[in-house]
Amino acid sequence: VEGQSQIQQDASNHILHPFVDNHALKNKGARIMSKADGVYVWDDQGKRYLDAFAGLWCVNLGYGRKELIDAASKQMATLPYYNLFFNTSTPSTVQLAKAIAEIAPDHMNNVFFTGSGSEANDTVFRMVRRYWDVKGQPNKKIFIGRHNGYHGSTVAGTSLGGMKPMHKQGDLPIQGIEHIRQPYWFDEGGDLSPDTFGLIAANALEEKILEVGADNVAAFIAEPIQGAGGVIIPPATYWPEIQRITNKYDILLVVDEVICGFGRTGNWFGCDTLKIKADLMPIAKGLSSGYLPIGGVIISDRVADVLKSEESGDFLHGFTYSGHPTCAAVALENIRILKDEKVIENIQQQTGPYLAEQLQTLADHPLVGEVRTLGMLGAIELVQDKATRTRYPGDGKVGGICRDHALDQGLILRATGDTMLLSPPLVITKEEIDKVIEMTKNALDKTLKDMQ
Numbered sequence: 311v312e313g314q315s316q317i318q319q320d321a322s323n324h325i326l327h328p329f330v331d332n333h334a335l336k337n338k339g340a341r342i343m344s345k346a347d348g349v350y351v352w353d354d355q356g357k358r359y360l361d362a363f364a365g366l367w368c369v370n371l372g373y374g375r376k377e378l379i380d381a382a383s384k385q386m387a388t389l390p391y392y393n394l395f396f397n398t399s400t401p402s403t404v405q406l407a408k409a410i411a412e413i414a415p416d417h418m419n420n421v422f423f424t425g426s427g428s429e430a431n432d433t434v435f436r437m438v439r440r441y442w443d444v445k446g447q448p449n450k451k452i453f454i455g456r457h458n459g460y461h462g463s464t465v466a467g468t469s470l471g472g473m474k475p476m477h478k479q480g481d482l483p484i485q486g487i488e489h490i491r492q493p494y495w496f497d498e499g500g501d502l503s504p505d506t507f508g509l510i511a512a513n514a515l516e517e518k519i520l521e522v523g524a525d526n527v528a529a530f531i532a533e534p535i536q537g538a539g540g541v542i543i544p545p546a547t548y549w550p551e552i553q554r555i556t557n558k559y560d561i562l563l564v565v566d567e568v569i570c571g572f573g574r575t576g577n578w579f580g581c582d583t584l585k586i587k588a589d590l591m592p593i594a595k596g597l598s599s600g601y602l603p604i605g606g607v608i609i610s611d612r613v614a615d616v617l618k619s620e621e622s623g624d625f626l627h628g629f630t631y632s633g634h635p636t637c638a639a640v641a642l643e644n645i646r647i648l649k650d651e652k653v654i655e656n657i658q659q660q661t662g663p664y665l666a667e668q669l670q671t672l673a674d675h676p677l678v679g680e681v682r683t684l685g686m687l688g689a690i691e692l693v694q695d696k697a698t699r700t701r702y703p704g705d706g707k708v709g710g711i712c713r714d715h716a717l718d719q720g721l722i723l724r725a726t727g728d729t730m731l732l733s734p735p736l737v738i739t740k741e742e743i744d745k746v747i748e749m750t751k752n753a754l755d756k757t758l759k760d761m762q
């Protein structure tokens with residue numbers, strides 16, 4: 311294709327890329343990212359981008375951290391790989407599990423390791439059903455998730471998630487999975503106050519439980535804040551009501567911390583920020599700042615006691631890379647840095663409020679219907695009519711235009727439909743936040759012109 315470099319042509323000739331129209335990519339050419347430092351990445355043409363999306367919500371400590379690189383190379387030289395199957399463990403894996411237990415809520419002291427967030431949610435699927443089996447309540451099989459939730463791309467992950475276009479590919483969800491509405495006030499709240507809407511959205515869980523029978527329901531799964539769905543921060547009434555319902559009907563509460571975990575919301579976990587008591591928390595991404603693939607499920611004592619009981623027997627589940635010692639060494643070092651450099655305290659006291667305040671200055675823009683932030687997560691809703699929260703026709707068109715204008719200027723934002731999403735590295739400085747805001751404003755101005 312004319313104008314494309316060899317590597318761009320090789321990329322479209324030899325890779326089936328995820329989450330993209332691979333036919334269109336052939337003509338457009340992939341952007342080839344070739345190096346990175348701090349909050350910046352460079353493409354192979356030498357163009358620099360401020361990555362306000364931290365890769366895919368994951369490069370929490372930013373790029374080029376020598377300590378993480380050293381931790382990997384030291385571990386590789388000592389013991390690059392061993393597994394956790396058949397009564398073995400490795401020092402870095404054990405240390406990591408202990409470090410996670412220390413920062414997790416008090417009632418959670420065990421981890422099952424995986425290679426990714428999707429595998430973590432597949433693990434949840436089997437672990438929850440196993441839990442009820444061992445407890446002698448094998449009928450409790452049904453999972454309830456949410457429309458527009460995201461829990462990964464594996465069969466169980468896609469099924470637990472509520473992305474309809476994904477369900478269409480592969481004839482999903484698999485049996486035994488139901489979905490309820492999401493707590494998305496901006497799109498679905500109408501004239502209701504956010505608090506009233508939050509209660510209604512939570513009560514959809516109780517209605518679903520009564521519909522399918524509480525004795526058949528194994529677990530409810532949700533992200534603390536729906537990430538890929540649009541950084542949907544639920545109204546304050548939502549989570550306490552969900553907690554009440556899961557307690558009342560004896561249903562496990564699975565809170566997917568793959569994005570929110572490890573500092574993103576200004577605490578170690580989204581559950582800490584939103585005051586949720588979870589039974590299981592899938593993790594990945596920020597666990598290693600994305601430097602190496604590692605995920606897991608943090609397990610409450612309630613569940614661990616059953617799965618480690620005499621009656622339970624072998625847990626027939628695991629991956630070659632469960633607890634991979636090199637990934638674990640990097641994750642351990644990542645946690646050490648988060649602690650020693652007080653990264654999370656800094657978000658709470660400095661950069662979190664600053665991002666909120668600065669992003670709020672964009673709320674007056676004619677294209678902006680709402681701005682939301684929590685910790686180092688942000689969303690900007692693009693609308694045609696501010697007062698009525700009416701979207702532009704075209705289903706994501708204006709979001710795509712805005713994303714491309716941002717890219718032109720050297721800023722990486724993500725667009726989910728017409729919602730612009732921000733998830734910068736947790737170590738982003740106030741000066742760098744200023745740059746994000748300036749480039750975002752320019753992108754909004756240019757987008758508005760295009761729409762007129």
Ligand code: PLP
Nearest residue numbers: 426427428460461462566568594
């Ligand atoms: N769960 C949530 C909330 C996620 O955002 C993601 C990825 O974006 C996943 C699970 C899947 O994780 P992975 O892509 O590591 O499989």
